[in-house]
Amino acid sequence: MNNNQANSKSPSQLFLKGVWDAAPLIIGGIPFGIIFGTLSLNAGLDIWQTVGLSSIVFAGSAQFVAIGMLAAGTSLGFIVAATLIVNLRHLIYAASMLPYVKHLPQRWRLPLGFLLIDEVYAATYPHHINNLKDKNNHWHYLGVGLAFYISWNIATLVGIFFGQAIPGIDTWGLDFAMSATFIGMVVPHLVNRPMIVAVLTSGLLAVLTFHWPHKIGLVLSSLTGMAIGYYLEQRMQGKK
Amino acid sequence: MEIWLLILLMALVTFGIRYALYAKANAITLPAKLEQALKFSAPCVLTAIWVPAVLMPQGELALTPQNPYLIGAVIALGIALWKRNILLTIVVSMSCFFVYKHLILV
Numbered sequence: 001m002n003n004n005q006a007n008s009k010s011p012s013q014l015f016l017k018g019v020w021d022a023a024p025l026i027i028g029g030i031p032f033g034i035i036f037g038t039l040s041l042n043a044g045l046d047i048w049q050t051v052g053l054s055s056i057v058f059a060g061s062a063q064f065v066a067i068g069m070l071a072a073g074t075s076l077g078f079i080v081a082a083t084l085i086v087n088l089r090h091l092i093y094a095a096s097m098l099p100y101v102k103h104l105p106q107r108w109r110l111p112l113g114f115l116l117i118d119e120v121y122a123a124t125y126p127h128h129i130n131n132l133k134d135k136n137n138h139w140h141y142l143g144v145g146l147a148f149y150i151s152w153n154i155a156t157l158v159g160i161f162f163g164q165a166i167p168g169i170d171t172w173g174l175d176f177a178m179s180a181t182f183i184g185m186v187v188p189h190l191v192n193r194p195m196i197v198a199v200l201t202s203g204l205l206a207v208l209t210f211h212w213p214h215k216i217g218l219v220l221s222s223l224t225g226m227a228i229g230y231y232l233e234q235r236m237q238g239k240k
Numbered sequence: 241m242e243i244w245l246l247i248l249l250m251a252l253v254t255f256g257i258r259y260a261l262y263a264k265a266n267a268i269t270l271p272a273k274l275e276q277a278l279k280f281s282a283p284c285v286l287t288a289i290w291v292p293a294v295l296m297p298q299g300e301l302a303l304t305p306q307n308p309y310l311i312g313a314v315i316a317l318g319i320a321l322w323k324r325n326i327l328l329t330i331v332v333s334m335s336c337f338f339v340y341k342h343l344i345l346v
Contacts, residue, residue, distance in 0.1 A: 024327030031334070049243050056251040061289055066250060076246050083250045087257050089285045092278035094261040095270050102265035113259030118282065122326070175293070176309055176337045177330070180316045182290040184329035187320035189283045202284040203291035207301065210292045218288050225284035230277040 011139040018143020021127060025119035026148060028181030029060070030155045035174040036063055037159020042170065043071040047160055054156040058149060059117065060178070062086045065215060074213075082215040085222075093121040097141075100128045104138055112138065115145030122185050123148075194236065198229025308345060312337030 009017070033054070040050040045067065053063045062083045069079045093116050101109055124141045131137060163169050190196050202225025209217025261268055270278075294313035295301060305311065316333035323329070 024330060027327070028330040028334075045243060049247060052244070052247045053250070056247060057254050059250075059254045062250065062254065066246070070243070070246075076242060076249070079246060080249045080253055084253050084257070086285070086289075087254050089281040090254075090258045091261065092275075092281045094258055095275060095278060098261055098265055098268065101262055104265075106263075109262040109265060110259065113262040114255055116258040118286065121282075173308060173337065173341050176312050177334060179290040179293050179309065179313055180330045180333045180337070181326075182286045183313060183316040183333070184320055184326035186283045186286050186290075187317065187329070188324055188326075190321075195280065195283060198280045199283050199287045203287045206288035206292050207295055210296060210299075218285075221288040222281070222285045225288070226277055226280040229280035229284070233276065 008134055009136060011136050014134070014136050014139040015143035017127070018124065018140040018145075019147040021123045021140070022119070022144040022147040024184075025123055025181060026151045028177050028184070029119060029148065029152055031174040031177035032060060032181070033152050033155025034159035034162070035170065035177075036060070036067075037156040037161075038163030038170050039064075039159075040067050040156075041160060041163060043067040045070070050156060050160055051153070054153050057083075058114065058152065059083070059087055060152070061118075064178075065218075069215070082218075085215065085219045089118075089222075090116055090121075093118075093125075096125060097121070097128070100137060100141075108138055112141055112145065115142075115149060117148065118185060119148055119181070120145045192233075192236075194229045194232035197232055198225040201225045201228050306345065308337055308341035311340050 036054070037050055040053065040063075041047070045053070053066070057063060065082050065086050066079050069082060094113070097112075097116070101112055104112070120141070123144045124137075127140050128137050159169075186199060190199065202221045205221035205224055206218060209221060211217075212220075261270075290313070294307075294309040295303065297307065297309045302310065312333050315336045316329050319325075319332050320329040
């Protein structure tokens with residue numbers, strides 16, 4: 001029996017495995033998408049603009065930040081800046097996926113880049129590092145990404161239409177799904193002291209600076225947490 | 241019209257961040273220091289989003305059992321630390337949240 005042959009999965013198998021691996025995070029994403037569709041209309045956007053945000057921008061937390069700022073009457077420049085800051089973390093995802101996409105042609109890298117959100121990274125990165133020998137792992141990435149993209153957009157549509165049909169849907173607390181998903185994604189990272197201190201600092205500062213304008217508090221909290229984590233890690237490595 | 245301009249700019253910024261490294265993937269190596277610092281980025285940003293969302297759902301600090309987001313988050317943290325399983329964390333904490341908010345608090 002040829003082991004290599006047996007271990008190497010076909011593109012369609014890997015695509016379906018990607019869809020399967022995305023399922024838990026999609027369960028958390030659906031209520032979040034529904035509440036986004038509802039709140040976006042409440043914030044004054046029309047149906048097409050709401051669809052546009054989910055389908056062209058495709059960035060859950062940045063979409064929430066943007067409609068919140070729009071509702072508060074914030075000017076365009078600040079909202080774009082906040083989008084940059086809130087999504088900057090995707091750079092690190094791109095950096096860690098780099099070794100696994102660099103051999104692919106641009107027609108693959110373009111859509112894979114577009115689909116690189118928190119949940120997609122969280123679901124496909126472990127698959128990549130655990131199946132280094134498989135040559136078709138980009139199909140897994142695509143499966144995760146498309147599954148999440150399609151469900152995010154369907155959830156947004158559901159929010160747009162049911163949000164109007166069911167009064168009070170915005171008081172159900174569907175937005176808790178975002179917090180539950182983020183907690184599920186953050187906790188596995190808490191494996192050493194620098195990371196724990198970085199995350200605690202970031203969370204605490206985010207509460208203290210919550211009322212600062214233009215999401216400056218979010219930026220400052222994240223950057224301070226990162227700086228402290230980096231400093232503590234350097235110091236730990238220095239002692240060894 | 242200004243909203244469409246905003247959507248377009250947000251799309252450009254977002255795609256730019258995600259695609260920038262992929263665009264020149266074969267030519268790029270990140271400085272090791274930057275990579276080490278960026279490792280903290282996702283957990284820190286995500287936490288800076290969810291902590292205020294659960295501690296101050298109405299915009300003011302609500303550290304009471306009357307705050308279902310707080311109860312849900314404590315349960316989510318407990319399960320995540322105990323089982324390290326994302327699906328279980330999401331499903332159980334969301335169920336607890338809805339039962340608590342709609343059946344117990346009411």
